[in-house]
Amino acid sequence: MASPEQIAAQILNTKSLAVSQNWLNTFLTTSNSAQRNLPASALTKTALFRVLASDFRESLSRSPSSILSLQVLDIEDIGTSLWSQVEAIERVERGEAIRGREVVRTIPMGDDNEGADNGNGRTNNPATPNASGSSGYGPHRLILQDAAGTKTVAIEMKSIEGISLEKLSIGAKMVLQNATVARGMVLLNPGCVTLLGGKIDALDRPWKEDRKKRLLERISTLQGT
Amino acid sequence: MARKILCVAEKPAIARAVATHMSGGSFQTHAIRGNQYVKNYEFEFNFGAPWGNCSVTMTSVIGHLTGLDFERQYKGWLSCPPGSLFEAPVKEEVDKDKLPIAENIRNQARYSKALFIWTDCDREGEHIGSEVRNQAKTGNSRIEVRRARFSNTERAHVLQAAREPVELDEFQANAVAARIELDLRIGAAFTRLQTLQLQAVAEILKEKVISYGSCQFPTLGFVVDRYLRVQNFKPETFWGIKVMLQREGKKVNFLWKRVHLFDRAAVIMMLERCLLAKKAKVTRVNQKPKSKWRPLPLTTVDLQMMGSRFLRLDSQTIMKVAEALYTKGFISYPRTETDQFDKAIDLKKLVEKQYPDNRWGQYARELIDGKFRTPRSGSHNDKAHPPIHPVSWVNPSQLNENEKKVYEFVTRRFLACCSDDAKGKGTEIEILYGEEMFHANGLIVLEKNYLDVYVYDKWESSQQLPNFEKDEMFEPTEANISEGKTTAPGYLTEPELIGLMDANGIGTDATMAEHIAKIKEREYVVVNKRGSGRSKIEELIPTRLGIALVEGYDNVVAGLPNSISLSKPFLRKEMELRMLEICAGSKTRQEVVQQSLDMYREVFIHTQRRIAMLKTACRKYLVEQA
Numbered sequence: 001m002a003s004p005e006q007i008a009a010q011i012l013n014t015k016s017l018a019v020s021q022n023w024l025n026t027f028l029t030t031s032n033s034a035q036r037n038l039p040a041s042a043l044t045k046t047a048l049f050r051v052l053a054s055d056f057r058e059s060l061s062r063s064p065s066s067i068l069s070l071q072v073l074d075i076e077d078i079g080t081s082l083w084s085q086v087e088a089i090e091r092v093e094r095g096e097a098i099r100g101r102e103v104v105r106t107i108p109m110g111d112d113n114e115g116a117d118n119g120n121g122r123t124n125n126p127a128t129p130n131a132s133g134s135s136g137y138g139p140h141r142l143i144l145q146d147a148a149g150t151k152t153v154a155i156e157m158k159s160i161e162g163i164s165l166e167k168l169s170i171g172a173k174m175v176l177q178n179a180t181v182a183r184g185m186v187l188l189n190p191g192c193v194t195l196l197g198g199k200i201d202a203l204d205r206p207w208k209e210d211r212k213k214r215l216l217e218r219i220s221t222l223q224g225t
Numbered sequence: 226m227a228r229k230i231l232c233v234a235e236k237p238a239i240a241r242a243v244a245t246h247m248s249g250g251s252f253q254t255h256a257i258r259g260n261q262y263v264k265n266y267e268f269e270f271n272f273g274a275p276w277g278n279c280s281v282t283m284t285s286v287i288g289h290l291t292g293l294d295f296e297r298q299y300k301g302w303l304s305c306p307p308g309s310l311f312e313a314p315v316k317e318e319v320d321k322d323k324l325p326i327a328e329n330i331r332n333q334a335r336y337s338k339a340l341f342i343w344t345d346c347d348r349e350g351e352h353i354g355s356e357v358r359n360q361a362k363t364g365n366s367r368i369e370v371r372r373a374r375f376s377n378t379e380r381a382h383v384l385q386a387a388r389e390p391v392e393l394d395e396f397q398a399n400a401v402a403a404r405i406e407l408d409l410r411i412g413a414a415f416t417r418l419q420t421l422q423l424q425a426v427a428e429i430l431k432e433k434v435i436s437y438g439s440c441q442f443p444t445l446g447f448v449v450d451r452y453l454r455v456q457n458f459k460p461e462t463f464w465g466i467k468v469m470l471q472r473e474g475k476k477v478n479f480l481w482k483r484v485h486l487f488d489r490a491a492v493i494m495m496l497e498r499c500l501l502a503k504k505a506k507v508t509r510v511n512q513k514p515k516s517k518w519r520p521l522p523l524t525t526v527d528l529q530m531m532g533s534r535f536l537r538l539d540s541q542t543i544m545k546v547a548e549a550l551y552t553k554g555f556i557s558y559p560r561t562e563t564d565q566f567d568k569a570i571d572l573k574k575l576v577e578k579q580y581p582d583n584r585w586g587q588y589a590r591e592l593i594d595g596k597f598r599t600p601r602s603g604s605h606n607d608k609a610h611p612p613i614h615p616v617s618w619v620n621p622s623q624l625n626e627n628e629k630k631v632y633e634f635v636t637r638r639f640l641a642c643c644s645d646d647a648k649g650k651g652t653e654i655e656i657l658y659g660e661e662m663f664h665a666n667g668l669i670v671l672e673k674n675y676l677d678v679y680v681y682d683k684w685e686s687s688q689q690l691p692n693f694e695k696d697e698m699f700e701p702t703e704a705n706i707s708e709g710k711t712t713a714p715g716y717l718t719e720p721e722l723i724g725l726m727d728a729n730g731i732g733t734d735a736t737m738a739e740h741i742a743k744i745k746e747r748e749y750v751v752v753n754k755r756g757s758g759r760s761k762i763e764e765l766i767p768t769r770l771g772i773a774l775v776e777g778y779d780n781v782v783a784g785l786p787n788s789i790s791l792s793k794p795f796l797r798k799e800m801e802l803r804m805l806e807i808c809a810g811s812k813t814r815q816e817v818v819q820q821s822l823d824m825y826r827e828v829f830i831h832t833q834r835r836i837a838m839l840k841t842a843c844r845k846y847l848v849e850q851a
Contacts, residue, residue, distance in 0.1 A: 081461045105789070105795050219461070
């Protein structure tokens with residue numbers, strides 16, 4: 001069986017994440033015997049998967065390093081107006097999508113639905129609605145958090161594959177190297193960001209559910225000022 | 226005695242025009258009993274083999290001969306539950322005012338060897354042709370039936386159509402029959418249901434018929450949808466970066482590639498990064514030929530959209546005027562989806578016909594003297610009619626104001642199609658300033674070509690840019706934050722509405738204008754005129770009743786899986802697609818009628834059950850907010 005030290009070293013080498021000893025010990029003692037008998041590489045994989053789904057404040061050690069390990073707490077598209085995002089979300093709620101001037105239904109009609117119930121009937125639809133209402137072009141503003149719980153605002157200066165409202169979940173993890181900071185904002189460029197994936201379910205679900213409500217609240221505060 | 230052939234056109238004016246060409250101008254005119262518009266024109270004509278020289282009676286109908294209606298016991302508003310109109314027996318009968326016309330056809334058929342149908346060559350015309358045939362067969366069961374295929378009333382074209390008749394297209398006639406039955410049943414069922422239920426809700430609805438039509442409601446839906454978008458709109462502030470350079474005595478404004486962002490702090494940070502870099506670098510200097518493409522050949526939808534934009538006429542007026550110009554033989558058939566000219570058409574000959582005009586005659590001459598280009602081809606072809614084009618020149622003094630405008634537009638458009646694209650030289654300068662990209666564009670128009678005749682398009686030279694070298698570094702004269710606000714979309718205009726109807730399969734190019742006129746007439750929509758002169762805009766605004774109906778029907782299906790509101794285009798579009806299947810021969814009329822009735826019956830049942838939703842919406846807008 002792999003030792004906690006071996007696993008920690010593996011994850012540090014491959015993903016630049018400094019996993020805390022305490023967390024690893026708990027991970028090993030709570031995993032079942034079948035898992036414990038796995039070869040070291042498979043066990044490391046499981047551990048990494050858990051780390052990416054965890055809260056960094058619990059799973060990482062807080063040793064200072066030139067490489068920053070961060071998790072996403074919020075993402076916004078600052079290239080699209082809030083209202084047009086609300087309109088797009090409402091279109092999706094109505095089961096519609098826009099193709100040029102054409103309004104398209106994204107929910108299959110009753111009689112054409114036979115046999116489509118064994119799975120989801122939506123996947124083969126030509127117009128895949130953008131549930132977030134974002135244009136997808138960004139740039140995006142993110143709120144990131146490190147293991148110590150410190151939060152920073154980050155701006156996507158150049159488009160980064162994987163940073164979009166559709167693709168990036170709340171709690172997703174990334175590491176930053178040599179990033180510039182200006183006016184208190186971390187500037188994200190493809191060269192300094194490595195996205196590791198993952199998400200924190202307990203944060204991601206409510207974030208998605210309440211997104212329209214939050215947009216509307218922000219709009220009404222803007223109108224008030 | 227020579228054989229006799231009976232010819233029947235869709236309108237008296239077409240009958241007269243065709244008779245004039247076939248007879249070479251000498252024909253006898255006979256009035257018919259009971260109708261002052263329809264005339265019989267008699268003359269001789271040589272059809273060539275196999276008919277040879279025949280005596281011809283050319284007459285016409287006036288649109289549809291017959292109408293479909295419910296049996297008498299279902300006609301009263303309270304005679305039956307509205308839902309039973311989905312199945313109630315219907316019968317087709319000759320309209321009362323058309324009885325003399327039908328009788329004329331039966332009488333004339335009795336002595337004729339063959340019937341040539343000269344109705345307009347579109348779906349509706351095919352159905353009218355089948356009505357004419359039925360009357361003729363009643364008069365003479367052995368009469369042979371042919372159909373003339375023509376798309377304008379120009380002489381050579383008419384003579385060719387007379388000598389090369391084809392068969393009536395039963396599929397198209399059936400598609401129209403299906404549409405007529407569906408419109409009757411669905412329209413009557415919903416109209417009765419909503420009228421009876423809503424009359425009691427508000428004082429102003431008491432005496433009112435609240436009519437429903439499966440095209441009108443989605444049309445209304447588009448107007449309401451846009452209206453609500455405008456009403457609900459929330460403006461937001463955005464920020465951008467403006468960069469300006471003074472060089473060679475000119476101010477060059479560079480536009481930010483990101484255009485603008487909705488986060489002020491981020492924009493300030495980005496501007497600071499630019500200023501920190503001090504110098505901008507020219508990353509691209511691009512000079513390339515630019516062209517503005519000449520327009521595509523003219524379709525009905527385009528005529529209506531462009532017409533209401535440039536000629537300031539509503540789409541229904543444009544269609545009426547175009548129809549008149551067609552009937553008089555000045556332009557080709559104005560109902561067409563085709564935006565490509567057939568190779569067989571002699572376009573140069575059509576251009577030559579415009580020589581006498583003192584506005585574009587000279588231009589037409591230049592085209593023939595070497596500037597002629599084969600028109601671009603669009604992707605639509607209805608296989609029935611060419612794009613709309615002038616077939617002969619007409620002296621403007623012979624036309625009324627509106628006819629002049631429409632004829633001028635059709636002709637200028639046609640000449641533009643036969644011209645070269647406008648040519649110019651474009652310059653694009655791209656710079657990198659800090660991490661941000663900016664660009665400046667310049668344009669010099671070198672040859673106007675089609676723009677000289679097509680005065681509706683604009684393409685003008687911009688300010689000339691000073692010289693830039695790739696990779697050169699410069700310090701911008703100014704770099705600032707700009708601020709702006711998002712603005713609400715405008716209320717829907719008629720050209721936009723036609724575009725939406727076209728894209729969403731509501732109505733055909735021939736009927737769209739009627740549907741728009743209907744929702745105005747029903748007082749679901751009013752026209753709001755704004756501005757004056759060239760900037761005059763006519764906006765479509767829904768009335769309270771219009772909004773109430775859309776909101777009511779949306780609420781009726783809210784939360785029901787797989788149910789579609791009548792305010793949406795989806796149901797009608799399905800139906801329209803099934804009509805095409807009849808035309809293609811892949812579905813029968815009965816199949817399509819049943820399937821479409823089932824679809825609407827489901828919504829009808831929901832509406833009956835949840836009628837309270839519709840009443841609540843009407844009360845909200847017509848009583849509480851009135």
